[in-house]
Amino acid sequence: MRWNVAAECISVVFLIIIWSYARKGDLLPSLKNRLFQCCFLATFCAMFSNILSTAFLAFPQYVPYQVSWAVTMVYFMATPLMGMAYFYYTTATVYENHEGISKVIGWSCIPGIIYLFLVILNLPCKLLFNIQPDGTYTQGPLIITTYLVFYIYSLAAMAIVLIKHAWIEQNIRRILAMFPFIAMVVIVIQQLCPTILLSGSAATSALLLIYLYLQNKQISFDYLTDIPNRQEFLKMLELMIRKNEKSSFTIIVLSLRGFKQINDTFGQQSGDAFLKAVSAHLHTIIAKQYLFRFSGDEFAILEKNADEEKIRQIIGSIKERMNFPFTVKECSCIIQSAMGVVSYPETADSVEGLINGIEYAVSKAKQDRTRAVYYCGQDMMRELRRRIQIAEILKVKLKNNDFDVFYQPIIDTRNNKFVLAESLLRIPDSPIGAVYPDEFIPIAEETGMIIEMTYQILQKVCCFMNRLLENEIELEGIHVNFSAVQFTQLDLAEKVLTIIEENHTPYSKIKIEITESVLAESAQLVNGFAEEMHKHGVMLGLDDFGTGYSNIVSVMETPLDVIKIDKSLVWSSMAVPKSAGMLRSMTGIFHDMDLKVLAEGVETPEQDKFIKDSGIDFIQGFLYARPMPGEEMLKLLLAEKQGSK
Numbered sequence: 205m206r207w208n209v210a211a212e213c214i215s216v217v218f219l220i221i222i223w224s225y226a227r228k229g230d231l232l233p234s235l236k237n238r239l240f241q242c243c244f245l246a247t248f249c250a251m252f253s254n255i256l257s258t259a260f261l262a263f264p265q266y267v268p269y270q271v272s273w274a275v276t277m278v279y280f281m282a283t284p285l286m287g288m289a290y291f292y293y294t295t296a297t298v299y300e301n302h303e304g305i306s307k308v309i310g311w312s313c314i315p316g317i318i319y320l321f322l323v324i325l326n327l328p329c330k331l332l333f334n335i336q337p338d339g340t341y342t343q344g345p346l347i348i349t350t351y352l353v354f355y356i357y358s359l360a361a362m363a364i365v366l367i368k369h370a371w372i373e374q375n376i377r378r379i380l381a382m383f384p385f386i387a388m389v390v391i392v393i394q395q396l397c398p399t400i401l402l403s404g405s406a407a408t409s410a411l412l413l414i415y416l417y418l419q420n421k422q423i424s425f426d427y428l429t430d431i432p433n434r435q436e437f438l439k440m441l442e443l444m445i446r447k448n449e450k451s452s453f454t455i456i457v458l459s460l461r462g463f464k465q466i467n468d469t470f471g472q473q474s475g476d477a478f479l480k481a482v483s484a485h486l487h488t489i490i491a492k493q494y495l496f497r498f499s500g501d502e503f504a505i506l507e508k509n510a511d512e513e514k515i516r517q518i519i520g521s522i523k524e525r526m527n528f529p530f531t532v533k534e535c536s537c538i539i540q541s542a543m544g545v546v547s548y549p550e551t552a553d554s555v556e557g558l559i560n561g562i563e564y565a566v567s568k569a570k571q572d573r574t575r576a577v578y579y580c581g582q583d584m585m586r587e588l589r590r591r592i593q594i595a596e597i598l599k600v601k602l603k604n605n606d607f608d609v610f611y612q613p614i615i616d617t618r619n620n621k622f623v624l625a626e627s628l629l630r631i632p633d634s635p636i637g638a639v640y641p642d643e644f645i646p647i648a649e650e651t652g653m654i655i656e657m658t659y660q661i662l663q664k665v666c667c668f669m670n671r672l673l674e675n676e677i678e679l680e681g682i683h684v685n686f687s688a689v690q691f692t693q694l695d696l697a698e699k700v701l702t703i704i705e706e707n708h709t710p711y712s713k714i715k716i717e718i719t720e721s722v723l724a725e726s727a728q729l730v731n732g733f734a735e736e737m738h739k740h741g742v743m744l745g746l747d748d749f750g751t752g753y754s755n756i757v758s759v760m761e762t763p764l765d766v767i768k769i770d771k772s773l774v775w776s777s778m779a780v781p782k783s784a785g786m787l788r789s790m791t792g793i794f795h796d797m798d799l800k801v802l803a804e805g806v807e808t809p810e811q812d813k814f815i816k817d818s819g820i821d822f823i824q825g826f827l828y829a830r831p832m833p834g835e836e837m838l839k840l841l842l843a844e845k846q847g848s849k
């Protein structure tokens with residue numbers, strides 16, 4: 205018989221091309237990636253031995269028939285191996301995140317092993333093929349088993365995808381079911397036209413399909429820095445935890461501080477070049493498969509079985525480099541950085557725990573200008589768990605609109621009467637006991653929950669104000685605190701006005717407190733908002749004045765109503781004459797600007813006297829009243845009203 209090997213020869217070329225690309229792809233030492241390499245090896249062996257054996261049989265005069273025998277044996281052995289490798293690749297993909305693969309592998313190797321015996325048995329029994337000393341090739345009575353084994357593994361691959369379809373993403377499912385199907389179709393054609401050899405082409409088509417959709421470098425690599433991406437990092441962690449339960453590893457995440465500013469200053473392209481430069485530098489310290497792009501401006505380093513000294517060394521060398529400018533094209537700048545460190549199993553024993561820990565450590569390092577590296581140990585993990593608990597409490601409260609709003613009365617210094625109040629959030633009871641604003645407000649801000657919370661509080665404040673008005677209590681207004689994140693909302697003004705309008709509360713009775721930092725960071729946004737509020741009579745107050753952010757120009761440009769002197773300034777004025785002088789002068793200046801001045805944190809008669817002597821208009825402090833529930837506040841104001849009659 206004469207065979208046509210053209211398709212097989214072309215497929216070998218294709219196979220080499222795919223292999224050379226796929227080699228650069230997934231670096232993860234996972235079972236799936238290893239099996240993908242096995243698929244290459246088996247396919248290559250099968251195709252190469254097939255071509256070789258065909259050539260030898262075509263020219264028996266040049267090749268001893270024993271050599272043809274040996275090569276044909278290799279071909280017959282490699283063919284089921286190829287089917288097995290593809291089946292195992294499918295199984296490894298299906299079981300990637302699940303237990304129990306060893307059982308499947310155990311059972312499913314039986315047909316392959318039986319077939320291998322058959323190939324060995326072929327030597328004496330000639331069940332599959334025979335080659336005569338003159339080079340004549342004849343098929344044996346069991347030749348069909350060669351195809352059968354291929355079909356069995358292809359069908360088994362399809363079956364496992366079908367049975368475990370719930371475990372697999374839809375697009376992966378489609379590919380996994382498709383490639384054995386294509387391979388089978390090609391083999392059917394092969395059976396119909398036995399002189400054209402196609403088994404290698406079938407395998408190569410399947411490999412191409414797998415490579416394009418499942419093993420492609422683009423799936424696992426970051427295009428810009430050419431290092432594995434975050435998904436790959438998470439997979440790697442999963443793998444290391446699952447496989448090496450006894451060994452340890454450390455993760456360092458390097459976060460570039462203020463990278464947005466670099467992008468804004470030098471342009472996106474240069475920003476990308478800086479990222480590449482940082483990644484290239486890290487690459488000089490860490491092997492490529494252990495360096496990952498963790499997020500836009502963050503890189504993760506994974507160090508296996510590292511002792512403290514080694515970690516210190518890595519951190520030291522990164523820090524040292526970051527002290528010097530990076531130069532790309534004509535741009536040069538020092539890139540500020542912060543680092544978080546976690547270790548397995550000390551910090552946490554799950555991927556989720558490690559990621560939470562590292563993100564927390566990085567956020568801490570980013571906030572702290574004096575310390576660039578934070579290690580997330582058990583203490584920090586406890587802190588983190590508490591934050592997660594608090595976030596959960598906030599979520600439930602937000603969903604049920606269940607926040608307690610307390611009110612702290614504010615007096616007018618001219619007559620010591622309560623004329624204003626500040627609304628303050630309270631969580632007096634929760635599964636972890638009382639939680640205070642200084643702890644939960646930053647969490648609400650970081651998670652963005654504060655935005656909806658503020659609308660709920662505003663709604664409650666409007667209702668409370670209405671109740672006061674129904675009781676003919678003429679409070680000038682209630683202050684509501686607005687955080688910086690609130691100003692990221694484009695429809696903020698519209699929403700605030702709608703809430704007040706829907707409650708039929710007079711606009712002038714609501715006063716919004718913003719902090720100095722808000723004014724410093726987003727002066728323009730605040731100005732637009734303030735003007736819109738001003739038009740309707742909602743006034744703005746500046747909170748925490750004196751904590752170090754205010755730019756007097758912003759204060760002048762924003763239509764403000766009242767300036768709240770921060771308690772720290774009030775307290776320091778009692779001890780430091782310079783502070784006292786400044787407080788008095790500032791009060792004068794604000795009065796000249798037609799602004800009212802309020803002092804908070806007044807706790808003692810001495811402070812009270814000093815504040816009043818300074819000409820300040822309003823006082824909020826424990827000396828007069830602490831924050832209290834609405835009912836209590838109503839009673840207090842009613843009593844005051846009765847008293848003044």
Ligand code: C2E
Nearest residue numbers: 628629641642645685686687805806807824825826827831
């Ligand atoms: P803040 O806006 O500066 O609120 C004033 C804080 O000073 C309140 O603390 C109040 O109880 C406290 N205070 C008032 N008088 C005195 C005094 O005489 N002595 C002392 N030691 N403290 C006094 P609180 O309620 O614990 O709130 C802390 C911070 O949490 C607030 O500071 C504010 O930044 C934030 N916060 C509270 N409620 C809300 C809210 O509804 N929304 C937003 N965005 N932030 C809130």
Ligand code: CA
Nearest residue numbers: 626685717747
């Ligand atoms: Ca306030």
Ligand code: CA
Nearest residue numbers: 747748770804
């Ligand atoms: Ca304040």
